[in-house]
Amino acid sequence: MPTLGDRIRKLRKQQKMTLEALAGSQLTKGMLSLIENNKANPSMDSLNYIADQLGVDVTELLEEVSVQEFREVLEKAELLFNTKYDELTDEYEQLIDLVEPYVPKLTHGYEAARLLELYSRCISLKDQEYSQSLFKKVATMYEQLNLTTKRADMGRLFAVVPYTNHNYQEALNILLKEREQLELNPLWIDPLSRLDYDYLEAVLYFAVSKHEAAIEKMEKAIEYSNKHKIFKQVDNLYRLATAHFMMAMDEKKIEFYLKKLRAYSEFAEDEDSKTFISYAEIHYLTSFKNLYKEADQIYKEVINESKQNKLFSPFFLLERGKILFGLKQFEEALKQFEEVVIPSVLHHPFDLSIFYEKDAYVALCYLQLGQKEKALEAAHLALDNINKMPDSPYKNFIQETYKKVKGGM
Template sequence: MFPLQTLGERIRTLRKQRKLTLEALAGEQLTKGMLSLIENNKANPSMDSLAYIAERLGVETSELLEERTPQELREVLKTAEQLLKVDFDELTDEHEQVLALIEPHVEKLTQSYEAARLYDIYGRALYYEKKDGWRTFLEKATDIYDQMNITRHLATVGIFLALVKFTKHDYNSALTILLEKRSEIEVRNGLIDPLTRLDFDYLEAVLHYAVGNAEDAIRVMNEGIEFSKEKQVFYRIDHLYRLATFHAMMNEDVDSMKYYERKILLYGEFADDEDAVLFTKFANVHYLTSYKRAYQEALDLINGYYDELHLSNSYTPYAYVEQGKALYGIGRYEEALSCFGQVIIADYVHHPFDLSIFYEKDAYAALCYQALGNEGEAFRSIEIAVDNISKMPHTPYKDFIMETFELIHSK
């Protein structure tokens, strides 16, 4: 934590920063002795005297009454921003640290950029820690962003509010909120900055897919990709290409799938993004298991990628799913079930495509149990798969689960 300053200490600090003597700051309305008493906290200035001191220091009176100088708030904000940037799959207690860092300041913040960002980050941390009041702080942040016309941060708050609904799997509400916030910003500001535009394009495409609007998703996704190429701005481009890859895969458009995979690889090499490269390896394995049913070929690839996929926090659960499916396909049922048993769906996984991939493993587990003669566990597993997938939009994964349900029950 940063040390607290008293009113007198703040006045002294600002005076020395401006290279003023006691006499120079005291001017005609105060004496050197009185100012010395104020700086040493042995006398309290009247509001008139405080206003006079603030004017001579070139600051607002409210700034002197704050427990932090602007520079100190900037240091707090810098630390909070760093904590907020930690990836979800690497989080420990960062959100608790954010709350402890910002809480001493929230009641005394004024109308400044630093205040808006601290309100914003504090509200998000409250939400992640499942504490009440988070909306109030986001509203305070939004009001300041709005007054200062900071479009980028207005957009990120709108996106966050949409994602709150998304994480609750209320995909329709999430899409409605996003479209409303996007429209408000575009109407007010006309052309928005490229990064904000690409954030909106990416999430809108994601949410259109989530509610089953494939045509709208493809349109927005392609618009985002073309805009990125036109402006030579590669922000979000790998995520847009990942969406495009999965769309092509689900339609078994192999040429398009390979085209987008090459684009992702080029991006990964250019940006030194290992995660992008790993995605292409996962996509190849997944296509072999879920679409070609080429289980031995998939297992050979998995064995080649084992360390990379299994040592990545993001891909470990997906790797276990794919390994289990491949082992099922070559008749190694016990080993397959062992892999499925190690799958833990991370708290940050919410998109229907990702969830459907995970739910598919229960259908494969049912097939393993059936092959081993354990009808009770086969029925239990397929019921879990059907119950989970029923809330998801139509995909090949949903088709596979429902076909497996019919197969298990027919036998």
């Protein structure tokens, strides 16, 4: 942490003052040099004089961290935290290392609260219990600052931690409780924050198999977004709707929401949305229509964009394996499936179920190749993974595959 001498030197250099200029008529250059190098402690009179010379309040010199320093650290932290997912390497670790020395001093003020929030978000990836206590502290700080929207953001984070541990009902209960408390506050009218809550609420309703409540929340959120011309979360809501109606095999609704998503992706120049559309088209053909040649044609058209997207790349790899299986290229399909790894950021049961299907397809490939023991082993793995997931077409497929493999023994 910066010392008193460090803070004096930094302020002096920021103002482009020489030692002589700061020393003025009441200090010597030599004494000031000793103070800046922490080899001498100034008297209170000298400290007041230095503060006057620098044009700051003496408390800024006495504070271990000044507001200006917090702002500088926050600027660096924001840049690290907002690194695009496709470009993300060790930025979160860098942020933790940057902010950690300041954590004991993050007690009041917006800069301190925001720094602690960014720090706790990164910490949550490896120590969720500790991050929960930090989230509560940040929430209190935002309440004291009357920053209602920021406080609302922390409420969603309270729910995200159990969600990432796949405790979906607990996450939903927390979110609903937080929302109930927020809606008692007449100041909570921020439409962006409302849509954040609507989207997460719909996601969690789907996660606990409350489909009617999820659809109602999702459709009301889309209606609200359109009415107020607010585009935050609208792409995620369209994706959520597409995924739901895909599982329901409602082709009119699928095309309706894909059309909406295409319009949004063109308007916003959103490459992720464009990539999702390609993925959704392929996924529907492989998982629900068994039209592998048609899926293969689309895949070949988008193969380059699929490889460039860090989040969607594993999804496309999985689809490629399914296409090869459907085209009866079983050995090639097995090689493709070996490359599929579930992204660490995925926690929704439907996303996980899609990837758990992989081992069912592996089982079917082995069955076609006459390797029944390996087929049963893969089918067992898929069944064990899917058993804790809610009902879905993916779960049905895995269960049917297990019966087929078991029956073929």
